[in-house]
Amino acid sequence: MKGDIGVIGLAVMGQNLILNMNDHGYKVVAHNRTAEKVDEFLQGPAKGTNIVGAYSLQELVDKLESPRKIMLMVRAGDVVDSFTDKLVPLLDKGDIIIDGGNTNFPDTNRRVAALKEKGIHFIGSGVSGGEEGARFGPSIMPGGSPEAWPFVKPIFQAISAKTENNEPCCDWVGNDGAGHFVKMVHNGIEYGDMQLITEAYQFMKDGLGMTHDEMQSVFIEWNKTELNSYLVEITSDILGYKDTDGEPLVEKILDTAGQKGTGKWTGINALDMGIPLTLITESVFARCLSSLKDQRVEAEELFGKKKSIVEGDKQVWIEALRQALLASKIISYAQGFMLMREASNENGWDLNYGNVALMWRGGCIIRSAFLSNIRDAYDIDPELSFLGSDSYFKGILENSTSAWRKVAAKSMEVGIPMPSMTSALTFLDGYTTARLPANLLQAQRDYFGAHTYERVDKPKGEFFHTNWTGKGGDVSSTTYNS
Numbered sequence: 001m002k003g004d005i006g007v008i009g010l011a012v013m014g015q016n017l018i019l020n021m022n023d024h025g026y027k028v029v030a031h032n033r034t035a036e037k038v039d040e041f042l043q044g045p046a047k048g049t050n051i052v053g054a055y056s057l058q059e060l061v062d063k064l065e066s067p068r069k070i071m072l073m074v075r076a077g078d079v080v081d082s083f084t085d086k087l088v089p090l091l092d093k094g095d096i097i098i099d100g101g102n103t104n105f106p107d108t109n110r111r112v113a114a115l116k117e118k119g120i121h122f123i124g125s126g127v128s129g130g131e132e133g134a135r136f137g138p139s140i141m142p143g144g145s146p147e148a149w150p151f152v153k154p155i156f157q158a159i160s161a162k163t164e165n166n167e168p169c170c171d172w173v174g175n176d177g178a179g180h181f182v183k184m185v186h187n188g189i190e191y192g193d194m195q196l197i198t199e200a201y202q203f204m205k206d207g208l209g210m211t212h213d214e215m216q217s218v219f220i221e222w223n224k225t226e227l228n229s230y231l232v233e234i235t236s237d238i239l240g241y242k243d244t245d246g247e248p249l250v251e252k253i254l255d256t257a258g259q260k261g262t263g264k265w266t267g268i269n270a271l272d273m274g275i276p277l278t279l280i281t282e283s284v285f286a287r288c289l290s291s292l293k294d295q296r297v298e299a300e301e302l303f304g305k306k307k308s309i310v311e312g313d314k315q316v317w318i319e320a321l322r323q324a325l326l327a328s329k330i331i332s333y334a335q336g337f338m339l340m341r342e343a344s345n346e347n348g349w350d351l352n353y354g355n356v357a358l359m360w361r362g363g364c365i366i367r368s369a370f371l372s373n374i375r376d377a378y379d380i381d382p383e384l385s386f387l388g389s390d391s392y393f394k395g396i397l398e399n400s401t402s403a404w405r406k407v408a409a410k411s412m413e414v415g416i417p418m419p420s421m422t423s424a425l426t427f428l429d430g431y432t433t434a435r436l437p438a439n440l441l442q443a444q445r446d447y448f449g450a451h452t453y454e455r456v457d458k459p460k461g462e463f464f465h466t467n468w469t470g471k472g473g474d475v476s477s478t479t480y481n482s
């Protein structure tokens with residue numbers, strides 16, 4: 001009997017996905033560039049299963065049922081191109097290559113188009129959930145050649161995480177690089193969620209002077225509220241974790257955040273598309289600032305920074321902080337969905353936002369109860385342009401605004417950096433302001449560069465130039481928007 005699917009790449013994610021597929025009754029053919037890895041896997045975790053090995057790409061191809069489905073679980077970038085180039089001559093028309101890495105979506109756009117010319121289908125799929133997700137149920141976000149989906153769907157939906165109603169956290173996202181785009185936004189939101197939690201932690205630790213056990217209890221309690229999520233849950237575990245000397249391990253970890261690029265790509269795309277994705281972008285910059293460790297140490301001394309003490313009833317502050325975190329999180333997701341909407345319109349992807357929320361409901365790093373409410377919001381209005389306008393989320397934003405402002409103001413007053421929580425509030429203030437000061441900005445542009453402006457008392461699209469000083473000419477520059 002031939003194999004149902006081949007997987008190339010036996011690092012931890014690849015191995016775990018294969019074992020997961022095997023558990024669901026699929027016969028998997030496993031290949032790795034180095035043969036020893038195949039042997040180690042077959043004699044180790046895969047021992048006693050139906051998994052078979054392949055020591056060359058030809059052997060892998062020969063051992064698969066048609067149309068062949070070959071999933072690459074290798075490092076994003078050149079390695080994907082290199083395997084694809086080697087595979088294509090061995091494949092038949094209608095065969096399917098799947099890239100399950102964290103690929104930048106323009107690469108997937110390119111690969112889908114290039115392989116289409118050769119009659120090969122290409123799927124670029126986000127896979128989220130880390131090691132454990134891959135093994136027991138990840139969130140899977142596939143996009144690319146739609147013709148390939150019916151063949152891949154049963155396997156992917158079987159191995160994916162399931163919601164509380166047993167719906168698979170995997171569905172077709174859209175054409176081209178849509179799957180990888182949605183996974184990129186997932187990761188951007190992951191950056192935002194993590195940053196928000198760390199801001200709350202710093203406020204509690206430095207401002208309120210709380211112990212790690214106290215903070216752990218707070219996160220345990222928060223996890224029973226609308227904030228219920230995987231990231232809040234692991235934060236409580238981390239805060240309670242003691243090093244061998246009995247001290248909290250988290251305080252021994254260098255405060256310099258790493259990043260592999262997906263958050264940055266999300267920010268770059270937002271700038272390219274003109275979407276105010278402020279919270280995620282602040283979260284990426286917060287990681288950049290954290291990496292300037294030596295400079296920060298020097299600057300703290302140079303500026304003689306004072307300790308950031310927050311006076312007042314601790315319990316009241318903790319509740320205010322919870323509300324600020326929740327409201328900021330709503331803004332972050334609202335911005336993320338705005339970005340997806342713009343990308344969907346620009347690329348003709350026809351994204352189903354409710355389905356995206358459903359795919360993120362389980363298995364992935366940002367999984368949370370909250371995503372069910374997002375799904376409900378898009379069920380009510382599939383074209384919702386701002387998540388915060390949905391009645392459920394609007395209610396939370398309105399109820400939390402006063403506490404959110406207090407936390408933001410206090411953080412500024414005592415000098416606790418909270419870039420994501422404060423920028424989220426600023427965004428909401430801007431978004432709910434009918435008249436912003438951009439009229440003055442337009443006047444400045446016209447003053448120094450004759451860039452023209454539109455008038456509130458004239459139809460849109462009619463442009464005016466004023467000779468502000470009497471010295472300039474009447475010639476205006478061309479009006480265009482980037």
Ligand code: 6PG
Binds near residue numbers: 190262263
């Ligand atoms: C996931 C994660 C994963 C990502 C890590 C690390 O969905 O399982 O998003 O894909 O690689 O979270 O990302 P950074 O190194 O950029 O923090």
